[in-house]
Amino acid sequence: TVILRPIQTENRAAEQQARLEALIAAVPGISDLIAASGGDALSTVVIDLDRGAAAADITPEMLETALSDQVNWTALSAAEDMAGVGNRPNFAQIYLLRSGDEVSLAILPIVGSGYNGRIQALLALDGDMRTLAGIAITEQTETPGLGARIEEPLWQRSFAGKQLFDDNGATRFSVARGSGRGDFEVDGITGATRTSNAVTNMVRFWVGPKGYGPLMAAIRRGEF
DSSP, rough: OTTTTEEEEEEEHHHHHHHHHHHTSTTTHHHHHHTTTOOOOOEEEEETTTEEESSSSSOOOHHHHHHTTTGGGOOOOTTTTTTTSEEEESSEEEEEEETTEEEEEEEEEEEEEEEESSEEEEEEEEETSSSSEEEEEOOOOOTTTTGGGOOOOHHTTTTTOBSBBBBTTTTOEEEESSSOOSSSSSSSOOOOOHHHHHHHHHHHHHTTTTTTTTHHHHHHTOOO
16 A cells, blocks of 8 residues: 555546646637647646745645645635635646746636536636636536536637726626627526526636735736
8 A cells, every 4th residue: 555655646646637638628729829829838837826826845746635635725704705615725736828938828727606516617818817718617517508508619719808807907707697798798698697697706706816816916927
């Protein structure tokens, strides 16, 4: 057992990495974005969410073990918990694409509570950290034919180019109740208002101060 444990840990980490890479490939338009960058590969890093910086002592291979310890989770108050997750991990594995010394694309895992259960997704942001490059829903248990339509590629592609914040920095992104209007809204899904609201709240939470907000601010300042 002692001899095999590190091998098993390494194998699990490799499997997780392969799964994440497959999920990233599912983000609409991601191949074109990488090709436009000159074909540079995405780099991966574990982020300390509170600090908005790379975790000092946790690598991607160590992340699963670290998050098995409740000390590495933060309980959210009702006012803070817009996404309905209850507890937020203190660390997250993200992916970055660079153009020279600047981040040109960030792919961030997000999670929230939907109508029937948990929704997981990968959110892709342009380097300005306010423009959506895309989204990929990676897990959902919403109602077939209604909320489950968030997995449809056409709907996911509608996120590209939408803005998260207005010129004053206020979060404006939302999933509309009908057809999306303007720079901040994507089309809602007919008959699935609760799922649409869940996606709105999930995105807003994770780009806010308890999510990736500190990291996004550091990227804007050119500190990452």
